[in-house]
Amino acid sequence: xxxxxxxxxxxxxxxxxxxxxxxxxxxxxxxxxxxxxxxxxxxxxxxxxxxxxxxxxxxxxxxxxxxxxxxxxxxxxxxxxxxxxxxxxxxxxxxxxxxxxxxxxxxxxxxxxxxxxxxxxxxxxxxxxxxxxxxxxxxxxxxxxxxxxxxxxxxxxxxxxxxxxxxxxxxxxxxxxxxxxxxxxxxxxxxxxxxxxxxxxxxxxxxxxxxxxxxxxxxxxxxxxxxxxxxxxx
Amino acid sequence: xxxxxxxxxxxxxxxxxxxxxxxxxxxxxxxxxxxxxxxxxxxxxxxxxxxxxxxxxxxxxxxxxxxxxxxxxxxxxxxxxxxxxxxxxxxxxxxxxxxxxxxxxxxxxxxxxxxxxxxxxxxxxxxxxxxxxxxxxxxxxxxxxxxxxxxxxxxxxxxxxxxxxxxxxxxxxxxxxxxxxxxxxxxxxxxxxxxxxxxxxxxxxxxxxxxxxxxxxxxxxxxxxxxxxxxxxxxxxxxxxxxxxxxxxxxxxxxxxxxxxxxxxxxxxxxxxxxxxxxxxxxxxxxxxxxxxxxxxxxxxxxxxxxxxxxxxxxxxxxxxxxxxxxxxxxxxxxxxxxxxxxxxxxxxxxxxxxxxxxxxxxxxxxxxxxxxxxxxxxxxxxxxxxxxxxxxxxxxxxxxxxxxxxxxxxxxxxxxxxxxxxxxxxxxxxxxxxxxxxxxxxxxxxxxxxxxxxxxxxxxxxxxxxxxxxxxxxxxxxxxxxxxxxxxxxxxxxxxxxxxxxxxxxxxxxxxxxxxxxxxxxxxxxxxxxxxxxxxxxxxxxxxxxxx
Numbered sequence: 001x002x003x004x005x006x007x008x009x010x011x012x013x014x015x016x017x018x019x020x021x022x023x024x025x026x027x028x029x030x031x032x033x034x035x036x037x038x039x040x041x042x043x044x045x046x047x048x049x050x051x052x053x054x055x056x057x058x059x060x061x062x063x064x065x066x067x068x069x070x071x072x073x074x075x076x077x078x079x080x081x082x083x084x085x086x087x088x089x090x091x092x093x094x095x096x097x098x099x100x101x102x103x104x105x106x107x108x109x110x111x112x113x114x115x116x117x118x119x120x121x122x123x124x125x126x127x128x129x130x131x132x133x134x135x136x137x138x139x140x141x142x143x144x145x146x147x148x149x150x151x152x153x154x155x156x157x158x159x160x161x162x163x164x165x166x167x168x169x170x171x172x173x174x175x176x177x178x179x180x181x182x183x184x185x186x187x188x189x190x191x192x193x194x195x196x197x198x199x200x201x202x203x204x205x206x207x208x209x210x211x212x213x214x215x216x217x218x219x220x221x222x223x224x225x226x227x228x229x230x231x232x233x234x
Numbered sequence: 235x236x237x238x239x240x241x242x243x244x245x246x247x248x249x250x251x252x253x254x255x256x257x258x259x260x261x262x263x264x265x266x267x268x269x270x271x272x273x274x275x276x277x278x279x280x281x282x283x284x285x286x287x288x289x290x291x292x293x294x295x296x297x298x299x300x301x302x303x304x305x306x307x308x309x310x311x312x313x314x315x316x317x318x319x320x321x322x323x324x325x326x327x328x329x330x331x332x333x334x335x336x337x338x339x340x341x342x343x344x345x346x347x348x349x350x351x352x353x354x355x356x357x358x359x360x361x362x363x364x365x366x367x368x369x370x371x372x373x374x375x376x377x378x379x380x381x382x383x384x385x386x387x388x389x390x391x392x393x394x395x396x397x398x399x400x401x402x403x404x405x406x407x408x409x410x411x412x413x414x415x416x417x418x419x420x421x422x423x424x425x426x427x428x429x430x431x432x433x434x435x436x437x438x439x440x441x442x443x444x445x446x447x448x449x450x451x452x453x454x455x456x457x458x459x460x461x462x463x464x465x466x467x468x469x470x471x472x473x474x475x476x477x478x479x480x481x482x483x484x485x486x487x488x489x490x491x492x493x494x495x496x497x498x499x500x501x502x503x504x505x506x507x508x509x510x511x512x513x514x515x516x517x518x519x520x521x522x523x524x525x526x527x528x529x530x531x532x533x534x535x536x537x538x539x540x541x542x543x544x545x546x547x548x549x550x551x552x553x554x555x556x557x558x559x560x561x562x563x564x565x566x567x568x569x570x571x572x573x574x575x576x577x578x579x580x581x582x583x584x585x586x587x588x589x590x591x592x593x594x595x596x597x598x599x600x601x602x603x604x605x606x607x608x609x610x611x612x613x614x615x616x617x618x619x620x621x622x623x624x625x626x627x628x629x630x631x632x633x634x635x636x637x638x639x640x641x642x643x644x645x646x647x648x649x650x651x652x653x654x655x656x657x658x659x660x661x662x663x664x665x666x667x668x669x670x671x672x673x674x675x676x677x678x679x680x681x682x683x684x685x686x687x688x689x690x691x692x693x694x695x696x697x698x699x700x701x702x703x704x705x706x707x708x709x710x711x712x713x714x715x716x717x718x719x720x721x722x723x724x725x726x727x728x729x730x731x732x733x734x735x736x737x738x739x740x741x742x743x744x745x746x747x748x749x750x751x752x753x754x755x756x757x758x759x760x761x762x763x764x765x766x767x768x769x770x771x772x773x774x775x776x777x778x779x780x781x782x783x
Contacts, residue, residue, distance in 0.1 A: 019344070020344040020346075020349065020422075021422075026421060029421055030347045030348075030417050030422070033416075033417050033420060033421060034347065034348060034351075034413055034417045037416055040447055041447050041448070041450070041451045044447075044449070045452075045455050046455070047452065047455075048451070048452050048455035048456060048459075048485050048488075049459075051485070052470060052485070055478075055481060056476075060476065137466070137468045137475075138468075139467075159469075159474075159476040160476045162468075162469065163470065163477060166462075166470055167470070169468065170458070170459070170462055170468065
């Protein structure tokens, strides 16, 4: 098959090179550029939520602080560490591909996915906590008699706190959705790696998959302090 | 490659249309030219649907009383007209049809950077479109295309979530098209095709793509928030829960204002190509026109709250947005002046594409100037939410964008189909469109100024004459749109075969056969000439008579 292919146009090239590109370098550049642009759209997508968050936080700071205190910063912090580790394993997987270390590449990809699953598991625990405490917005939402940090005589306005939780669930939920998509992408990358499709000369899907994963990580790094650490005191 | 047969019949040359036959060769194609035609069929279909709603609206408005449809139905009619025309016709139209077809060819590439993403983009459009069709057939939406909260989140019983999802998916299609164009223009230009040699059509699509990339995700998240609020009752926009309905308007218009530049910029790109060709001159002030495309894209993101002057924003915010809205008109005016200057001392031919370009010049200018009236706070308080605004945006979207689209379809039709359209009929159709358009929409400026509100199905008796004129114009306009549909189809079977370059136009796309082969160029072109080198072209062809029509 490869022999027929290279006979057809007289020079050999990596089978992954698509014919509308002149060189592998052009293809790699284009793919990378394309992923960066997609990430720009994702920034704008999450940006709308961050914009809403910023506005309401400014208006209802005390209520937001009270609501923020009620979500578990330890679990959130653990999740942050988990994601940062997963970004490390992604980078190691790419390094392994660049240096033809197939076994290490596959292990790192697996670890990345395990970290991702751990993140989602911890998130599920958090969501359940919120559900049990009636902090999920809707008919059974309740946020009575929660004092505003720093103002023990004032109670938080439940309506404003509900806005915080609405944003909490939408923002972390959208993030979790992106994580799930990321897991799907990495499952595919793992399969390609297993089949030996990545070499030091060609591992572009790993690189752009890695870019996506790092982006999802960075979104969480913004979400964590904004949601979990409003006006926290030791 | 086809081989010569033993018979005396000349064998039809292999091109992108006849290379493979069969439904799957079209539905699984990655050829940007075939994808462009897939889009052409799709958006034309939706143009008819949006046009049908427009017809119903204008029929109702023939009489002052609300007597053709019920009030709720009327709300659905203007909502669906807007949503279909904006999201499923105008925003994809030029980029997805002419952009997809021409961008690779104009820069000397074999295809876009991501052909499979291009096909995905079409499938996303189709999925969103089918969803929207289903939504319309099962009740539709009645909020206006702007689906403001709290009506859309808390009070209406119509299918907001389904329509929102349809638009969300179509928006993703738009994003992927923009992404593809940006990477293609950056990375796939042929040797010698420097940025300053690019056709202005490419600059226009580059600027459009920037808006598509940065703006569309914001309306996407807005739709998500509306859907979440409707279904899960998470009250971001609900005052009862401490939310703010104005936040919706800010988020919505942050995209929807730049969206109008998505609709007009590609059309401006087409006008540059047509005017240069039919005045046989380089576009005057090429770099200014190129930079103004980018400026429009950038400034377009800074003016959104001019849709909210009477919504409850502070007067100081309104002042700032008014000032910014005035300044966004400057790059558009720069273009109009440069096009006009191009005409000066040009050798002007009045073929159908040029008639559409002339129409564009006049109608876009009127539409743009009336935008300035609206940017003036005092005037806006008087005419906002009246037919004045309706007339303003139709002058730009129909008199501007759609005219440009039709001009472009005529200009590149020989390249796309390999056939010539009948020039006489085309000029007649252009004239009918121009007359019908003005008859439809000019009375609406007056109606708005004397106080007829938009989105109302009944009005005082004294407004009837103008409304009747408008409806009459709409009928004429409809005829004008039907004619090209008919003769383009006719030409595919009976039209004269087109030469490679019927207009003797500049541009790499004309150096391919009509219709082109799948990979466009036999050999990668090497560009050593500036854009619009009509003086060189005409010096070589002085003895020839142009063959079009």
